[in-house]
Amino acid sequence: MKRNTWVTLAIVAVVGVLAVAIAASGGAGKASAGPQATLKAAMVSDTGNINDRSFNQLSKKGLDRAKTELKATTRVFISNSASEYLPNFTAAGRANFNAIVATGFLLGDSMSTAAMAFPKSKFAIVDFPWAALKDKPKNAIGLTFKSEQSGYLVGYLAGLMAKKQGGKQVVSAVGGKKLPSVDNWIAGFFAGAKKANPKIKTLVDYSDQFSVQFAAKCKELALKQIAQGSQAIFQVAGGCGLGALDAAKANHKSKKRPVWGIGVDADQGYLGKHILTSGTKKVDVATFRFYKSVKEGTFKGSRDFVGTLRNGLQGVGRISSVVPKTYITQMNRIKKLIIKGKIKPPAKL
DSSP states (O other), X not given: OOHHHHHHHHHHHHHHHHHHHHHHHTSOOXXXXXXXXXXXXXXXXXXXOTTSSSHHHHHHHHHHHHHHHSOOEEEEEOOSSGGGHHHHHHHHHHTTOSEEEEOSGGGHHHXXXXXXXXXXXXXXXXXXXXXXXXXXXXXXXXXXXXXHHHHHHHHHHHHHHHHHHOXXXXXXXXXXXXXXXXXXXXXXHHHHHHHHOTTOEEEEEEOSOOSGGGHHHHHHHHHHHHHTTEEEEEEESTTTTHHHHHHXXXXXXXXXXXXXXXXXXXXXXXXXXXXXXXXXXXXXXXXXXXXXXXXXXXXXXXXXXXXXXXXXXXXXXXXXXXXXXXXXXXXXXXXXXXXXXSSOOOSOO
């Protein structure tokens, strides 16, 4: 039998299971209240690899915390391709996991379908607003982040460092896919760099990949940007983006001036002295709070939980010791202005 036939049969089988589940439940209904005696917590990964040192790894960290602190039974459903998203959600629902996290924007439609099929389970999706879910399931929430705020701060530092180093005034970003949850980082980064250094020029390229197995592609894009004069490269491409940081590392000891790498999501300063700083997004804390709300019976669906600088779910990682303290002081002043609403970083390019 041809591969396409097998794929078709698999999809038909999944849809059939979901139809039976919906019929048995009488539709989605309202999210049930009350504490859960036993928490069964799961996450469905995107295709970026669990050990991406970034997005998926942070989500897994939140799940591990639920296991330790909430005594939850946990499981990771790994997606090796987009075609596995819906089957993974279906498997989690049929196994009676009552708190399920979808790790990333690309899982939105599949999670929405699954949430309607399994109304007794609670769902949360990272980087996807609830209002954008196609079925508006009442047993789901969005875990969204104003990443443009952290992006603005690391961009501000990058702009100051480029001015200090002289030469071509260029900073750049390597994104994974062109998604709202990628572009808000980059939009903030570019705006912050221009705030600190009005002469700065910006470059952006997309690898169309997040998986670490495509790190060479991100490295290639970053090297192209370095050839155009980029002094700081912000990676917003998950595991693939580690390749962009490798390109910065290879050029950090340049005789002319160092090239800096800027990490994303997790604090990636441990990668080496070539890391200027990182824009951090505490996906682990957000997912843990979701699991805890299900455990305690305080979960409320049909809304978003938004991470910001104000509530501490957005931030800046460790900063290179070569950055002048006056620059950090300036950046922290900018941070206060963002928290007060006096500076509103753009979320779109």
